[in-house]
Structures are given as C-alpha cells and as structure tokens.
Amino acid sequence: MKTFRVTPIAAALASLFFHGAASADEFVLQRVLVEGARINKIGMTDSASSGTANAKDLENRTVYRPGELLEAMPGLIASQHSGEGKANQFYLRGFNLDHGTDLSTSVDGMPVNQRSHAHGQGWTDLNFLIPELVSRLDYRKGPYSSTDGDFASAGKASLAYANRLVAPIASVTLGQDDYARTVLAGSPELAGGNLLYALELLKNDGPWTRPDGYRKVNAVLRYSHGYSNNGWTVTGMHYQGHWNSTDQIPLRGVESGQLGRYDAFDLSDGGEAKRSSISGNWRRTTDESATALNAYVIRNQLDLYSNFTYFLNDPVNGDQFAQPDRRVTTGVDGSHTWHAYKSADGKLMSDLTAGFQLQNDNIFNGLYDTRARQRIATTREDHIVETSGAVYLESATMWSDSLRTVVGARANRYRFDVAGDRLENSGRAYDTLVTPTLSIAWAPFKHTELYLNYGHGFHSNDARGTVATLDPKSLDPVDATPGLVRSRGMELGLRTVAIPKMETTVSLYRLDFASELTYIGDAGNTEAGDPSRRYGVELSNIYRVNKWLALNVDAAYARARSRGGNPDGDRIPGAVEGVAQAGLTVDGFGPWSGALRLRYFGPRPLIEDDSVRSHASTTLNGRIGYRIAKDMRIELEGFNLTNRRDSAIDYYYESRLANEAQGVEDIHFHPIEPRTFRLTFVKNW
Amino acid sequence: MMVRLNLKALLACALLCVSAAAGAHRFHMGITEVAYNARTKSTEIVHTYMAHDVEALMLNMYQRQFDLTDPDDQLVFRKYVEERFALKGADGKRLPLRWVGMTADSQSVTIYQELENAPLSKTVGIRHAILTDFLPDQVNTVNLNEAGKIRSLTFTLNAAEQPTARAIQQQRAQ
Numbered sequence: 001m002k003t004f005r006v007t008p009i010a011a012a013l014a015s016l017f018f019h020g021a022a023s024a025d026e027f028v029l030q031r032v033l034v035e036g037a038r039i040n041k042i043g044m045t046d047s048a049s050s051g052t053a054n055a056k057d058l059e060n061r062t063v064y065r066p067g068e069l070l071e072a073m074p075g076l077i078a079s080q081h082s083g084e085g086k087a088n089q090f091y092l093r094g095f096n097l098d099h100g101t102d103l104s105t106s107v108d109g110m111p112v113n114q115r116s117h118a119h120g121q122g123w124t125d126l127n128f129l130i131p132e133l134v135s136r137l138d139y140r141k142g143p144y145s146s147t148d149g150d151f152a153s154a155g156k157a158s159l160a161y162a163n164r165l166v167a168p169i170a171s172v173t174l175g176q177d178d179y180a181r182t183v184l185a186g187s188p189e190l191a192g193g194n195l196l197y198a199l200e201l202l203k204n205d206g207p208w209t210r211p212d213g214y215r216k217v218n219a220v221l222r223y224s225h226g227y228s229n230n231g232w233t234v235t236g237m238h239y240q241g242h243w244n245s246t247d248q249i250p251l252r253g254v255e256s257g258q259l260g261r262y263d264a265f266d267l268s269d270g271g272e273a274k275r276s277s278i279s280g281n282w283r284r285t286t287d288e289s290a291t292a293l294n295a296y297v298i299r300n301q302l303d304l305y306s307n308f309t310y311f312l313n314d315p316v317n318g319d320q321f322a323q324p325d326r327r328v329t330t331g332v333d334g335s336h337t338w339h340a341y342k343s344a345d346g347k348l349m350s351d352l353t354a355g356f357q358l359q360n361d362n363i364f365n366g367l368y369d370t371r372a373r374q375r376i377a378t379t380r381e382d383h384i385v386e387t388s389g390a391v392y393l394e395s396a397t398m399w400s401d402s403l404r405t406v407v408g409a410r411a412n413r414y415r416f417d418v419a420g421d422r423l424e425n426s427g428r429a430y431d432t433l434v435t436p437t438l439s440i441a442w443a444p445f446k447h448t449e450l451y452l453n454y455g456h457g458f459h460s461n462d463a464r465g466t467v468a469t470l471d472p473k474s475l476d477p478v479d480a481t482p483g484l485v486r487s488r489g490m491e492l493g494l495r496t497v498a499i500p501k502m503e504t505t506v507s508l509y510r511l512d513f514a515s516e517l518t519y520i521g522d523a524g525n526t527e528a529g530d531p532s533r534r535y536g537v538e539l540s541n542i543y544r545v546n547k548w549l550a551l552n553v554d555a556a557y558a559r560a561r562s563r564g565g566n567p568d569g570d571r572i573p574g575a576v577e578g579v580a581q582a583g584l585t586v587d588g589f590g591p592w593s594g595a596l597r598l599r600y601f602g603p604r605p606l607i608e609d610d611s612v613r614s615h616a617s618t619t620l621n622g623r624i625g626y627r628i629a630k631d632m633r634i635e636l637e638g639f640n641l642t643n644r645r646d647s648a649i650d651y652y653y654e655s656r657l658a659n660e661a662q663g664v665e666d667i668h669f670h671p672i673e674p675r676t677f678r679l680t681f682v683k684n685w
Numbered sequence: 686m687m688v689r690l691n692l693k694a695l696l697a698c699a700l701l702c703v704s705a706a707a708g709a710h711r712f713h714m715g716i717t718e719v720a721y722n723a724r725t726k727s728t729e730i731v732h733t734y735m736a737h738d739v740e741a742l743m744l745n746m747y748q749r750q751f752d753l754t755d756p757d758d759q760l761v762f763r764k765y766v767e768e769r770f771a772l773k774g775a776d777g778k779r780l781p782l783r784w785v786g787m788t789a790d791s792q793s794v795t796i797y798q799e800l801e802n803a804p805l806s807k808t809v810g811i812r813h814a815i816l817t818d819f820l821p822d823q824v825n826t827v828n829l830n831e832a833g834k835i836r837s838l839t840f841t842l843n844a845a846e847q848p849t850a851r852a853i854q855q856q857r858a859q
Contacts, residue, residue, distance in 0.1 A: 054749055054750040055749040055750070056749075056750075135747065135748035135749040136748065136749055136750075160748055161748070162747055162748045162749065163746075163747070163748055164746065164747060165747075166747060166761050227742075227745035227746060227819055228744075228745045228746075228748050229741075229745045230745075230819070287822070588755070
C-alpha cells in the first residue's frame with residue numbers, strides 16, 4: 001500500500017498553493033511568453049494569419065540567401081534583383097513591397113527597416129542574419145496589433161536569436177559559383193550566465209558573367225543572464241560586405257543576342273554595407289505581471305551604385321547613380337502587462353498591456369550621378385533627423401473558454417527634420433496618427449477557432465518628401481507629402497485541427513491604404529499615389545503524417561487596385577497576385593532528414609493598364625541531410641532543381657542601350673540562378 | 686522495474702493534474718520518489734514534473750520549442766536535470782546516478798534514474814534545484830521510501846541542498 005502514502009503528502013502540499021483564484025499566470029504567461037510552445041495554435045493566436053516558425057522549421061528550409069528565411073511566413077516572397085549584398089525585394093498580400101515598405105522586420109527587438117533611406121523607404125537588409133542563431137520567427141499579417149508600428153500593414157516578422165545554443169557548432173559549406181561559407185558558434189557558461197559567440201564568413205560569385213564577388217564577415221557576441229522571461233542580455237553585432245551588382249537587364253538586349261542571360265550592363269555597379277549594433281534587453285515576469293525593456297544603438301552604412309536605365313538620361317556618361325546612406329539609429333521600448341481583472345471562478349480574466357516605443361534616426365544620405373563609381377554631379381544631399389514616439393494600450397480578455405478579445409489603441413508622433421543642400425527642400429514637418437485595433441477569437445468547437453480582426457496601421461513616408469517644394473532633378477515645383485499614411489484592414493479567419501494531424505488556416509482580408517505612396521529612390525523624389533484597395537484569400541495547411549514526415553501546402557491570392565481614377569488604369573505595378581508553396585519535410589527518419597519545396601511566384605501586372613505582365617516563376621529547392629555520428633552531419637542543398645529559366649523579378653520601364661537612338665520601354669528582368677548545389681559539413685561538440 | 690515505477694509515476698502525475706485542474710492558481714511543484722528495490726539491489730528515483738513547467742523552462746532557456754518525446758531534445762533536458770539533481774554520499778561527493786529514461790505527454794514529464802547496487806542509506810545528502818530558479822515558487826518534494834516507511838524533504842529556491850537525516854516521517858495513510 002506504499003504507493004498510497006504519496007497521496008496525503010502531495011494533497012497537503014497542493015492545498016498550500018490553493019489561492020482559490022483564477023489560474024492567473026496561465027493567461028499572461030502563455031500569451032506573453034510561452035506563445036509558440038504548443039504545436040497546436042488553437043487558443044494561442046489572435047488571427048488566422050499569424051503564427052510562429054520554430055528553429056526546426058527554419059532549419060529545414062533551403063535558403064539561397066538569408067532573407068529567404070522570411071518565406072516561412074506563408075504567402076511571402078523574398079527575391080533579389082541585384083547583387084547579393086543588396087536588400088531583398090519582398091512581396092506579400094498583393095504588395096510589391098520593394099525593399100521592405102509595409103513589411104516590418106525586427107531582429108531581437110531591433111528594427112531592420114530603415115526609414116528615409118537613400119535607395120528605398122523601409123530598406124530591409126537581412127544579410128547580417130546568421131540562420132544558425134535564429135531560434136524563432138513570429139509573424140503577423142495585417143494591421144491588427146497595437147504593438148506594431150511603422151511598415152506593419154502587410155505584415156510583421158520578428159526574428160529572435162537564441163541566448164544559448166544546445167551545442168557549439170562549426171560548419172563549412174562549399175558550393176557552385178565559388179560559394180563558400182563557414183560558421184563557428186557556441187555559448188559557454190560565464191559568470192553565472194552564457195556568452196554566445198558566432199562568426200560567419202561567406203563568399204559567393206553567383207552565376208553572373210561579372211562575378212558578384214560578394215564577401216561578408218558577420219559576428220555576434222552576446223552575454224545573457226537568467227532566462228528569457230526573467231533575465232537580461234547585452235548583444236554586440238557587426239556585419240560588413242561588399243559586392244558587384246548584376247542589375248536587371250532589358251529583355252530586348254537578350255533577345256537580340258547583344259546580352260547573355262547572366263550578363264551585366266554596367267560593370268561598375270555594386271556596393272558596400274556595414275552594420276554594427278549594441279543592444280540590450282531586460283525582462284521580468286511573475287505570476288501577476290510581465291515587464292520588458294529593450295534598447296539599441298545601430299550604425300548602418302551603405303554605398304550603392306546602380307544603373308537601371310543605362311544611357312537614357314546621359315548618353316555620354318551613362319545613368320549610373322550613387323545612393324550613399326550613413327545613419328545611427330537609437331531606440332528604447334518597453335511594455336508592462338498585468339492582470340486588470342479576474343473573476344472569482346477564474347472563467348473571466350483580463351490582462352492589460354501598456355507600452356511605448358521611441359526611435360531616433362540621424363541620417364546623412366544623398367543621390368549623385370556617377371560614372372564607374374566616380375561622382376560627376378550631385379542631385380541632392382541631405383541630413384535628416386527623424387524622431388518618433390508611440391504609446392499603446394492593449395487589453396486581452398478571456399470571456400469564457402471559447403471567447404477571447406483583444407482591443408488596442410496606439411498613438412504615433414513623428415518629427416521630420418531635413419537639412420538639404422537646397423533650402424527649398426529643407427525644413428521640419430510633424431505628423432500624428434492614432435490607430436485602433438480589435439481582434440475577436442471564438443472557438444465554437446474545441447478544435448476550431450474563428451477570428452474577426454479589424455485595425456488601422458500606417459507607414460511613414462520619406463522625410464525628404466514631407467518638406468519638399470522642388471523636384472531636385474527637373475526643378476519643377478512639387479507638393480509636400482504627408483508624413484504618415486493610414487491603412488485600414490479587416491479580416492475573417494479560421495483555424496482548425498478538426499482533421500487529425502492536420503492544421504488548416506483560411507483567411508479572407510481587405511486592406512485599404514489612404515494613398516499608395518512610393519519613394520522613387522532612383523529618381524530622388526516622392527510620388528504621392530492614389531488610394532488603394534486589396535482583397536485577398538490565404539490558405540495554409542500542414543499535415544503531420546507521422547513522426548518524421550510532414551507535408552504542407554500554402555496558397556494565397558490577392559487583388560490589388562488603385563482607386564484614384566488614373567486614366568492609365570487601376571493596376572499597381574509589381575503587385576503580387578498568386579503565390580503558392582508546397583513542401584515535404586522529413587526529419588529524424590533514422591539518420592536521414594530532408595526537404596523538398598516547390599515555390600510558385602505568380603504573374604504580376606508590370607504597368608497600370610495591365611497590358612504588360614510578368615511570367616510566373618516556379619522553383620524547386622531541396623535538401624538531404626545525413627547524420628554520420630551523433631555530433632556530425634553532412635547536408636546537400638539544391639536550388640532550382642528543375643533548372644528553369646524564369647525571372648527572379650521583372651520590371652517594365654524605359655531604358656536606352658548605347659547603340660539605340662532613343663529610349664525604349666521594355667521588360668527588364670533579373671534571372672533566377674540556374675541549378676546550384678551546396679554541400680555542408682556540420683560538427684557539434 | 687519500469688512497470689512498478691510507472692504506477693507510482695502515474696499516481697504522482699494524476700495528483701499533480703487533479704490539483705492543478707481543481708485549482709485555480711497554477712502552483713508549481715515536482716515530486717521525486719526515491720526507493721530501494723531489493724530485487725535489483727538498487728536505489729530507484731522517479732521524478733514527476735508538470736509538462737507545462739518544463740516546456741516553459743526549455744523555451745526560456747533556449748528561446749525555442751522543445752519536443753520532449755524527441756531523443757535529441759531529451760538529451761538537452763537530461764543535461765539540465767543531471768546538473769541540478771544529485772544524491773550525495775557520506776563524503777559529500779555526488780553518487781553516480783544512471784539515467785534510465787524519461788517519458789513525456791501533454792500533462793507531465795517523468796524521469797527515471799537509478800543508483801546501482803546501493804541501499805538507501807548510502808545517500809546522505811540530496812541536492813535538488815530543478816525548476817526552482819526558473820519558477821521562484823517551485824516546491825520539490827522528495828519522498829524517501831525505505832521498506833514502506835516514507836520520510837520527506839522539501840526543496841525550494843532557498844533550500845536546494847539538504848541532508849537526508851532531516852527528512853520527516855509522514856503519517857500513515859489509511
């Protein structure tokens with residue numbers, strides 16, 4: 001009968017901890033901290049289109065470049081139209097996001113998007129990302145959270161680095177096109193905490209006639225103490241890279257045989273980037289509340305030389321231009337969550353979160369005409385100080401086992417201070433915007449949850465546009481643009497695990513923008529476009545067949561229209577329509593693992609009247625891993641396995657080749673890389 | 686051996702779950718049974734913790750999800766347990782515990798360890814710091830079962846190491 005003797009002890013113990021109150025920490029802890037710890041997301045997210053990709057999901061992806069990790073967010077496409085060191089071009093939810101407008105990305109609480117950037121608003125260069133350190137990617141689509149600010153209307157991707165690694169790692173990758181990469185990382189214990197270190201060296205020439213010659217050095221050093229919910233970290237990062245660019249080329253040049261598919265036009269295009277940061281975060285969590293504080297200083301430097309139109313503007317020197325950008329970004333943000341109310345029976349409870357975000361950017365950038373990287377004229381040169389502050393309040397309430405709501409409000413204030421080389425384009429501007437959000441989650445059945453989301457979001461415009469009175473190129477008068485542009489989104493969603501081993505989400509959304517504003521980085525001015533409206537539907541499915549095999553199918557379709565009555569047509573150039581992904585993942589099948597992923601990037605209108613459209617691009621990537629020993633494995637990755645000759649990206653605009661009498665409107669494309677293999681050897685200890 | 690151990694584990698687990706469900710406030714506790722098995726002549730140890738607590742611990746240590754039914758992930762948790770739980774001999778040194786295995790389901794995590802060819806009396810002290818610094822209100826109860834006679838020790842953040850001599854005899858259940 002000895003087993004029974006446990007009972008009174010435990011029962012007595014248990015009674016000590018009965019407070020007769022609601023299961024307090026459950027709600028806060030799960031929402032704020034343990035979110036993502038469960039595979040089944042019912043009751044864990046506020047919309048059907050949000051979710052988490054964990055370290056294993058990310059490890060199983062074949063990524064040609066680090067920015068492609070974001071494609072773990074269903075419906076997102078990360079592409080490249082230039083040299084590898086340049087920020088990727090993103091597509092999501094009917095947007096051509098350029099280099100990151102309307103897609104907010106953060107790494108360890110640091111914003112990646114650079115506002116008022118020389119080349120493109122919201123510039124998102126993820127080349128400093130070391131995939132081995134990424135512990136999770138949390139994503140949200142649509143402007144439904146008051147915790148998200150600038151650029152988050154199409155979506156938000158938050159990447160987190162680990163504080164400690166399960167084991168130190170050393171890896172070497174060799175691939176075609178002179179690709180080589182090595183990573184060394186570990187997290188030894190030090191003074192009661194952990195010291196995470198990582199060093200990455202990479203070189204890649206790509207398939208280009210003029211090799212990219214991309215070289216990068218990337219390092220991370222972090223000291224962490226305690227746990228991520230009760231502890232602190234201090235992190236230093238440094239990245240630098242330089243490259244030659246093979247920019248998009250005109251289709252007519254390839255068709256006439258004047259240019260090869262992988263040829264470049266201007267052999268001196270390229271750039272150099274440096275990013276250094278120091279950041280810290282501190283978190284304290286108890287059963288009753290959770291507090292987080294985060295601070296960072298980031299220094300970014302970019303030199304970028306591009307030539308998209310060849311000899312259109314300057315038949316003698318060519319159209320190459322330089323867009324240097326040097327900036328220091330500083331920021332502090334914090335939040336506090338506490339129980340606002342809990343009923344006696346614990347069925348009804350409500351948490352309140354209050355937070356703030358402050359950010360300052362001190363920017364020196366410019367636009368210059370160059371020839372072979374030598375400056376020949378200055379279009380503009382500016383010193384921008386852009387400062388923003390935001391406060392938000394969000395209340396999450398669990399009304400019953402089956403009904404939850406999140407209501408929030410956010411107030412944003414921006415200050416744009418531009419000291420330009422022309423007095424007419426200098427000055428100060430301010431803008432304020434208040435945005436509400438609402439999410440309702442209702443689970444009529446234990447395995448199915450329905451969502452209704454409504455919210456406003458925004459993006460800021462380039463500071464230079466907010467004080468502009470003169471086009472620096474043509475010297476024509478221009479109107480200043482507003483600083484902040486509002487978006488309004490709504491969404492109906494469903495998440496279900498009704499079919500065993502399968503999780504399905506469906507969302508149907510609408511997103512309106514007050515004006516589709518794009519900064520024409522290549523021309524040096526801001527264009528205030530018409531309002532826009534998007535409708536879309538997204539489906540995502542994961543089927544875990546057994547312990548080692550999972551299948552997934554994601555598909556998205558969006559209809560994007562401009563609403564200003566433009567006589568040319570109402571299409572939005574580059575706006576993505578259909579996107580699909582199908583994947584098969586094998587993990588832990590004896591010593592074998594692997595993945596096969598088919599990606600479909602559907603056709604896009606390239607001009608307003610839809611008379612010119614891009615073709616679809618379909619790529620099949622895969623990897624096979626084999627574990628030689630407990631702490632040693634090899635992996636073969638293959639990209640574009642079917643060796644398709646599709647475009648990574650297409651544009652339609654006017655350019656002029658040296659031998660042409662005048663400019664010609666044409667499709668300009670950047671090809672996807674041909675079939676490429678890379679072999680990796682990984683050692684842990 | 687596993688059958689008998691499992692029965693006990695099941696009970697401890699049922700207890701943890703029932704208390705948690707009935708309760709309201711989620712208290713944090715673990716139960717460790719230490720018993721001598723005359724048949725194998727070994728001291729057997731069975732720990733039971735709430736799956737939710739262990740999941741949260743691992744997530745906040747490594748910032749990623751763990752699947753405690755996966756052998757690789759188990760290895761990481763094993764390292765944590767072996768660092769923080771030890772039986773100590775008369776000389777104050779750690780006694781060599783053998784890792785027998787662990788099981789995990791959605792409710793609880795159960796760990797099996799063994800001190801081979803050793804009577805209970807060989808254990809003079811116990812160090813138990815599992816979950817206590819992660820969850821400050823975590824209480825770990827160690828039941829020392831000697832031929833049906835049970836004595837208990839309670840370990841918390843501020844009482845991580847205790848001599849077995851301090852163990853208190855529990856009342857007999859009816």
